[in-house]
Amino acid sequence: MAYFAGFDLGGTQLKYGLVDDKARISFEGSADTPDGMAELFSLLESCWEELSRGSIKPIQAAGFGFPGIFDQEQQRIIQSPNYPSIDNIDLSPRLDRFIDIPVWINNDANMAAYGEFKTGAGQGVQSVILLTIGTGVGSGIILQGELWQGVRGFAGELGHVTVNPDGDKCRCGSRGCLETEVSSLKIIKNYQSLSGKGEDITSEDIFRLAKERDESALAAFLQAGKHLGIGLSALINLFNPEKILLGGGVMRAGDVLLCPAKEEARFRSYDASFNSCQIERATLGNRAGFIGCALWARDRSLMGKS
Ligand SMILES: [Zn+2]
Numbered sequence: 001m002a003y004f005a006g007f008d009l010g011g012t013q014l015k016y017g018l019v020d021d022k023a024r025i026s027f028e029g030s031a032d033t034p035d036g037m038a039e040l041f042s043l044l045e046s047c048w049e050e051l052s053r054g055s056i057k058p059i060q061a062a063g064f065g066f067p068g069i070f071d072q073e074q075q076r077i078i079q080s081p082n083y084p085s086i087d088n089i090d091l092s093p094r095l096d097r098f099i100d101i102p103v104w105i106n107n108d109a110n111m112a113a114y115g116e117f118k119t120g121a122g123q124g125v126q127s128v129i130l131l132t133i134g135t136g137v138g139s140g141i142i143l144q145g146e147l148w149q150g151v152r153g154f155a156g157e158l159g160h161v162t163v164n165p166d167g168d169k170c171r172c173g174s175r176g177c178l179e180t181e182v183s184s185l186k187i188i189k190n191y192q193s194l195s196g197k198g199e200d201i202t203s204e205d206i207f208r209l210a211k212e213r214d215e216s217a218l219a220a221f222l223q224a225g226k227h228l229g230i231g232l233s234a235l236i237n238l239f240n241p242e243k244i245l246l247g248g249g250v251m252r253a254g255d256v257l258l259c260p261a262k263e264e265a266r267f268r269s270y271d272a273s274f275n276s277c278q279i280e281r282a283t284l285g286n287r288a289g290f291i292g293c294a295l296w297a298r299d300r301s302l303m304g305k306s
Pocket residue numbers: 159160161170171172173174175177179
């Protein structure tokens with residue numbers, strides 16, 4: 001049995017673990033993400049030591065998912081709006097200081113999509129797209145069985161496709177990105193402006209109010225759902241995917257977000273394309289990223305690819 005390590009770095013949490021060659025999890029852990037770059041690499045080193053000490057057999061390869069635009073040529077994140085301390089850092093040499101096996105790096109959302117494709121709700125599906133909706137929106141695109149990375153690795157950023165030209169300013173420098181229009185922060189903002197209540201409230205609270213049929217809460221999700229539907233219709237018309245999977249904390253709201261999103265997507269897509277696409281919830285939760293990283297390392301090692 002061969003083992004592969006996966007590390008999924010998020011804005012607040014690092015999830016990591018070991019997966020065997022049949023995609024079974026044999027270890028998993030998590031830690032809070034530090035702000036500074038030096039602290040981050042010492043955390044990664046201690047997590048790696050924990051994994052390598054705990055593994056019965058030697059680990060064959062490790063995969064890392066970092067948030068931001070990952071340049072495959074330079075092997076560095078060149079822009080990370082949500083984790084700026086890793087911008088333009090040479091990642092491979094820093095990891096090679098303490099990891100003596102092959103290391104594969106990619107964007108975190110791509111790796112989550114790969115995880116769902118290999119062992120989650122996208123298993124057996126050749127064209128599947130994952131959207132993760134939380135404080136930001138991540139996405140990864142699998143087309144005809146391959147991760148679609150683009151010429152330098154920057155593809156799959158549906159979170160930064162414009163869905164509202166007059167929308168809020170985004171951390172990427174644009175305005176009205178899907179990320180700014182459907183994130184948990186936007187749902188809070190929608191609710192506050194619709195209800196006239198400025199008090200501290202979470203998106204979970206607004207979901208609870210929506211379940212109680214609070215009009216402002218329902219309208220806050222309706223507004224976000226419509227923008228999500230615009231994003232989904234772009235994917236449906238462009239790629240004719242068999243499945244679009246939706247994950248992330250905001251999706252816990254379920255139908256109050258999903259129903260208006262599907263309605264809008266149906267309205268804006270070709271019927272034939274919409275009808276051949278299943279839009280459903282992702283199944284691996286926040287494990288998708290580290291599982292995807294480990295399986296990406298497994299598959300890339302076997303293929304000898306970068
Ligand atoms: Zn953006």
